[in-house]
Amino acid sequence: MNVTKSFINGVDFAAFVKHPAFITIATIIGIGAIFFICMQIVFYIYKKRLNTPITDKEEILSNSNTKNKILILYHPSKHGTTKNTVDKISKYYNENGYEITINVASCKKAYATNLYKIIYLVSPVYFGKVSDFLKKFVQENVIENQIVYIVNIGKLHYQPKEFENLASTISNTNEIYKLKLRGDEKDIKDAIENLSH
Numbered sequence: 001m002n003v004t005k006s007f008i009n010g011v012d013f014a015a016f017v018k019h020p021a022f023i024t025i026a027t028i029i030g031i032g033a034i035f036f037i038c039m040q041i042v043f044y045i046y047k048k049r050l051n052t053p054i055t056d057k058e059e060i061l062s063n064s065n066t067k068n069k070i071l072i073l074y075h076p077s078k079h080g081t082t083k084n085t086v087d088k089i090s091k092y093y094n095e096n097g098y099e100i101t102i103n104v105a106s107c108k109k110a111y112a113t114n115l116y117k118i119i120y121l122v123s124p125v126y127f128g129k130v131s132d133f134l135k136k137f138v139q140e141n142v143i144e145n146q147i148v149y150i151v152n153i154g155k156l157h158y159q160p161k162e163f164e165n166l167a168s169t170i171s172n173t174n175e176i177y178k179l180k181l182r183g184d185e186k187d188i189k190d191a192i193e194n195l196s197h
């Protein structure tokens with residue numbers, strides 16, 4: 001009979017690694033490690049997405065009968081939910097007599113923000129983070145004595161922490177409103193009029 005045993009310091013490792021308790025613990029640790037690595041990869045991909053610049057994409061929904069203008073800066077999300085929401089917001093205001101200017105937050109163009117009645121800053125939320133381009137825009141364009149709406153698009157409920165970083169950059173001469181949208185609002189009018197701030 002040929003019996004192979006691997007003893008190291010008196011411990012039978014061959015038997016040890018075949019023990020059901022060892023197999024269970026090793027499986028749990030292995031699955032945990034794979035899950036952790038996958039989460040790190042997903043985290044990296046979405047963080048990069050939030051901070052990858054998009055070249056200028058200015059759109060204007062004009063209304064020749066009005067002096068009321070709205071400026072919307074947004075950072076696009078992976079599946080277009082943020083831009084869809086921006087389009088719904090724009091449609092609502094345009095139908096109510098406003099002229100809307102839309103651009104990506106990472107745009108190179110500088111805006112005379114005082115020409116606009118309301119400024120919207122819109123970002124998707126991934127892992128509790130929003131795009132830093134909105135903060136950069138606020139730092140590079142003077143925004144004083146305006147109405148500013150910060151809109152975060154995400155599936156979770158309103159989380160005050162998500163707004164802190166951007167809101168703290170905006171001068172307190174402005175009237176700041178914070179709104180969390182899921183992106184599937186049928187009635188954007190109700191969402192805007194029932195602002196959670």
Ligand SMILES: Cc1cc2nc3c(=O)[nH]c(=O)nc-3n(C[C@H](O)[C@H](O)[C@H](O)COP(=O)(O)O)c2cc1C
Binds near residue numbers: 129153
């Ligand atoms: C990896 C990942 C992380 C997310 N983290 C959050 C989060 O922290 N808070 C939140 O409200 N929504 C979160 N969401 C939901 C997205 O913000 C939501 O799907 C949003 O509509 C993004 O638009 P998209 O579907 O075009 O990517 C997350 C989604 C993904 C895929």
